[in-house]
Amino acid sequence: MKLKYNFVVRNIDGRPVAVAVGKDNAEFNGMIRLNDTGKFIFDLLSVDTTEADIVAGLTDNYEVDKSEAESAVKEFLQKLRDNGLLVE
Incomplete structure (x- = not known):
């Protein structure tokens, strides 16, 4: 699996934020606020x-x-799936 769109991650006010770039910005016109582990996963x-x-x-x-990581990853990936942001 991987992200459906090409994102760039930048720090805004000290927090990582992902924004789709290039032609992908026309399909996903928004920002995703991340924490440090979310940025790592992204x-x-x-x-x-x-x-x-x-x-x-x-x-x-x-x-x-491992069990904590598995739970967190499942939850994070489900949020991405729910928003159509993953290609599997």
Whole structure:
């Protein structure tokens, strides 16, 4: 799976925000506010990846256990799916 649109992530007032760029901005004209882990997941989703790889990335880079990471990743990915932002 990966992000459906080409996003750029910038910091606005110290918080990461994702904005679709180029022709994708015509289809998704909005911003997505992220936290640091959300930005990390967004970065991983810029190329084709798996849910298991995202969970492994979180447990390797953040102080979180596997079950906590799995739950957070499932919730985050579901929000992206609900908004049509993933290609699977």
